[in-house]
Amino acid sequence: VDTLTEYKALLGDIDKLNSAVSLLQWDQRTYIPAGGHTGRAEVLGKLSKMAFELATSDRLGGLIASLEGAEDLSELERASVRVVGRDYRRNKAIPADLFERFTIARVNSESAWEQSKDSSDFASFAPHLSEMVRYVRQFAELYGYDESPYDALLEEYEPGMTAARLRAIIEPLKAKLVPFLRHLMENGSAPDTSFLRGRFSVKAQRDLAMEALRAIAYDFDAGRMDDTTHPFTIEIGPGDVRVTNRYHEDLVLSGLFSALHEGGHALYGQGIPETLRPLGLADGASYGIHESQSRLWENMVGRSLPFWRYFHSKIADALPTLGGRSPEDLCGAANVVQPSLIRVEADEVTYNLHIMLRFELEVALLTGDLDVMGLPDAWRDGMRRYLGVEPTCHADGVLQDVHWSAGLIGYFPSYMLGNLYAAQLYATARRELPNLDEQIERGQATVLLEWLREKIHHQGRIYEPETLIQLVTGEPPRSTFFVDYVTEKYSRVYGL
């Protein structure tokens, strides 16, 4: 039990360093003056290194080892040792000097990507990408895996998930989604968005985004919302989970939906009990589960008619020129489907298709089935197959995302899993909360929030995502819920 006290104290120290790191990052992306960036990078580097040194210390290793052999641990303590032990072994698997070389290569790769994207020149980025692929392949070997090296990378973002499981989830989804999209585009009639044209003040949009966070019961006593360039949510520490957002004068709904998206992440963070913190379990179950919370609030709730019946009056207050529009008009305009080249602009129907392509390509890169130089052709071919569109330049194609340049391979599937989990969770919530639509329409989103708190948020990192989904929904993760959701919704919106 003394071991347990020491173990918790050490996890607490790591947690406190990470809290400082989070605030340094938040400030770096919100309020820091231009002149502060160079110094900030060094402070961040130093503190991150200190946290990593503690997280890979022999002291922590020893404590984990003794606790793994202990008999008298509670259920929760056992979960802690399992999760913290897994992180520890992964962190230790990469030798420090290899990781340092990777870090330097990554910085170069990211800046090469930025330049290549600007000039839409894939060839100058290709050697960096090849290097990144070599590094992550080496990491996969060091982490270890049963079937595919890709599994070792997935483990970082979606513990327990494998490439084979992903394929089993994706195949039926693809089989339904590709033809449905074609059907929608050929036979459906798109909702009117003409009234969204024009310029809308950033201040009014910001006020509206605040209203949206209030509407989903985001706790402003345990967080705040500030402006940034690329929106993110960050947990600074206990009672402090912050949202950031951005606004475009000519895209009036964009800031609203990104607030709901980030708000969904933040509700998850605010809902995790402090009792899990000393055990290192006060975090989301996986990137995919985290994304399920953001997508659920952004799409299942935020793009639904009940929500607009409630939120409609807030729109009228903040943006009087849209005040005359009905909830049906506004909700319709928020649900346009359009196959496009860019993932981050994709709608609910096409988004997952972008991910499927990336998954297919990164597996092929990792296993050596595809050479980096063959990537642009494979990209174009895939875009045609999945979405029926083709980029005319690399910047709108294979160079559009930052992830690969930073060695983030195995990350993309989390976005798709988030969508699928969200649909599966929402279907369950509707079953268990029969008046959910009426409650949302009356502005009582807390009913849904309480359900998510109990089912998902309160569990922190105790369970692997698949187990958690199974526990909450009674089934393993499947794509049928998502297929049913988009088919029903968009058939309706597109008058099919």
Add this chain to the structure above:
Amino acid sequence: VDTLTEYKALLGDIDKLNSAVSLLQWDQRTYIPAGGHTGRAEVLGKLSKMAFELATSDRLGGLIASLEGAEDLSELERASVRVVGRDYRRNKAIPADLFERFTIARVNSESAWEQSKDSSDFASFAPHLSEMVRYVRQFAELYGYDESPYDALLEEYEPGMTAARLRAIIEPLKAKLVPFLRHLMENGSAPDTSFLRGRFSVKAQRDLAMEALRAIAYDFDAGRMDDTTHPFTIEIGPGDVRVTNRYHEDLVLSGLFSALHEGGHALYGQGIPETLRPLGLADGASYGIHESQSRLWENMVGRSLPFWRYFHSKIADALPTLGGRSPEDLCGAANVVQPSLIRVEADEVTYNLHIMLRFELEVALLTGDLDVMGLPDAWRDGMRRYLGVEPTCHADGVLQDVHWSAGLIGYFPSYMLGNLYAAQLYATARRELPNLDEQIERGQATVLLEWLREKIHHQGRIYEPETLIQLVTGEPPRSTFFVDYVTEKYSRVYGL
């Protein structure tokens, strides 16, 4: 030379931890949500402790010892070893367990003070104050001193200063100031302030405060200004020195002058060269010298007619209702003298009298000439002697300041020294920059700023304050410059 590299690296590590601590504190006093305070206190505690452990480590002690014996150091490196060595020995002088007990006692004392102040009840605070005095007396013995235990405490804020030197500075000041104040109050005619009555929007005041910072050439690319409750300036790191400010709807000039005050501190921080950072010299020379920079910009510049001839048009833009007032009217209203009970509301003439009283009392407490229970009477008596007013309750008297409750004894004189240094520096600047008034009137405050940069800011912590003043002004610190300044100025303002 290898020792020197290691020494700089270790100072760099301490500096980076302190940078994180600064940002955590800045956020704690500006943007943190209510729910984040408890967690933040723990993170701050942990990081401060880590920085302190490095600053008192045997490793640093060993490096200082070898560098103190080194032959081939540059002038600057020798200054570094001297300053860092002094800090190290002071930090090591207090045993960790004594300091920890003090820290706990201090937290209790501060919260007892807060309650006592609310109920104006001195008796319930007295035992805590006695305990604080016992602690600092013990600290003084551990730090060591030649003449007075008070010298050991002064050293923290004003290196090289002693109680005897302070008395020699204060006596002639008191001899002039007390009768001048009486003369002013009895025979002078106060400027009109009636037009400042009313309510002024906080937003307009904030805009005006930004203008004031621009007027003194504060660099917004290396800092920012945010709202807070008690204004402060904080150096977050290289290229990032932030100001905070507050506004009162019914005190329209208050936010403006506190912006100039904090801006003066911040200009000092922004002016210290980065080359001094690796040597631990990138900080102000002392609390008094720091205060001289804030007071110089707030009072010598900000409360001068040339400044108002320039700034007058900014007032008209931000606060149209004051637009009809002449620079003479506005400047006059900013220079009202009124003996009052509260130090933080005191004007230029009376401020130092508040400090003299505190200095007299804290020396007497420390040496045992005055008992804590005798403090309220001594306070009233002193107020009558120095300022001719007497508090009717302890909250407006002996309980008004937080300092003593936190064991900050020896701190108050820095405020007064700041005023005296400012007058001495400004007299020198006027001699060396003959057209200074015209330049300020044309909005070219950078001429003065460049002079301060070269003379004061660029020196960082290289010199002790007395040496620095001697080097820049050709004389040791004296109060005549200040006496001449207030006598001339307020005789004019009060038509004597």
